[in-house]
Amino acid sequence: MNANARPQPLIQLSGITKTFGEGASAFQALKGVDLTIERGDFVAVMGPSGSGKSTTMNILGCLDVPTSGRFQFRGVEVQDLSRDQRSLLRRRYLGFVFQGFNLLARTTALENVELPLLYRGEKKKARTEAAERALDKVGLLPWATHTPAELSGGQQQRVAIARALVTDPDVLLADEPTGNLDTERSTEIMELLTELNQTGITILMVTHEAEMAEFARTIVHFRDGLVERIDRGKRASGVAGVAGVSGVSDVAGGELA
Secondary structure, three states, X not given: OOOOOOOOOOEEEEEEEEEEOOHHHOEEEEEEEEEEEOOOOEEEEEOOOOOOHHHHHHHHOOOOOOOEEEEEEOOEEHHHOXXXXXXXXXXXXXXXXXXXXXXXXXXXXXXXXXXXXXXHOOOHHHHHXXXXXXXXXXXXXXXXXXXXXXXXXXXXXXXXXXXXXXXXXXXXXXXXXXXXXXXXXXXXXXHXXXXXXXXXXXXXXXXXXXXXXXXXXEEEEEEXXXXXXXXXXXXXXXXXXXXXXXXXXXXXXXXXX
């Protein structure tokens, strides 16, 4: 192997298009998006409504598929995977954080964080231990027995982040994670995401707030279904690549077909 060879990108989008509808009512949301995301980066995605940023994030999160183009995730051609294979990739490698927290109201913080592992069929002891570790990462272990109604907005978002982290994802996708928070709580959440990024987790975040985007290393601006430009955030120096990560060839293997 060439010691000077550039590491394979974590994510590579090449000529991605997405069209909704058919015939005269067809709408082309993406018109040929090219985007490279390196391991360990913190990427903020910005753009006006209808620019294509949300459609792109849905494709990156394996929640939707492109109409044409190539989507490579650690070398795997995602557009060629079956629905079940994409679902497996999503469960194994991706974590999601939403603007509205999406917590179950009558369950404790610990039980909310356990949910992804419950869906995986993990045993109770393993679920609880993993959920406690995730809550500890976000500084909320002392609030493990509290319900969402007993937590502030910032604390609820921390629980949502812990829930996304409990599966040890490679990529955290955050959709307007500070959209329902005041400035102080928003800054706290962004500082937490920064700390998580420094541990090696790649973060992809949609935001309308320029102040929040400045926490990222890379800022991708969308307009009219294309990447308009890419800027560097205040933390752009020294993007932390993650060495020694395993591949995802098993996702596309025959056993999962």
